[in-house]
Amino acid sequence: MRLVCQVFRSSRKQEMYLYVDKSRGLQDIPDALMAQFGEATxxxxxLLTPEKVLARANVAVVLADIKAQGFYLQMPPTAAELFARDNGRG
Structure with missing residues (x-):
């Protein structure tokens, strides 16, 4: 599966991103999620393919979520992930 994906940053939460099929845009995002996400920048x-490597997400999960629900929501890193990243382990 290949997918042209548009990524949007949340105006409300640092390091929160929405991945969507570029051809559909934000039309599949539930209103309740958009209310929490804020302005989508x-x-x-x-171009997502099964071989693509993403920094903080598994591309197979991203593709599956976009296919099933119309989007993939990347949450901000946890405290443990930030600690590992800041100490060169992530």
Missing amino acids: PVMVL
């Missing part, structure tokens, strides 16, 4: 367009 486009940050990049990616």
Whole structure:
């Protein structure tokens, strides 16, 4: 599966991102999620393939979520993930 993906950054939560099928945009995002997400600022367009490596997400999960529900929500890192990243382990 190949997918042209648009990534949006949340105006409300640092390091929260929505991945969507670029051709559909934000039309599949539930209103309740958009209310919590805030303004969606486009940050990049990616060609997702099973071979693609993403920094903080498993591409197979991203593709499956976009296919099943119309989006993938990347949450901000946990305290443990931030600690590992800041100490060169993540």
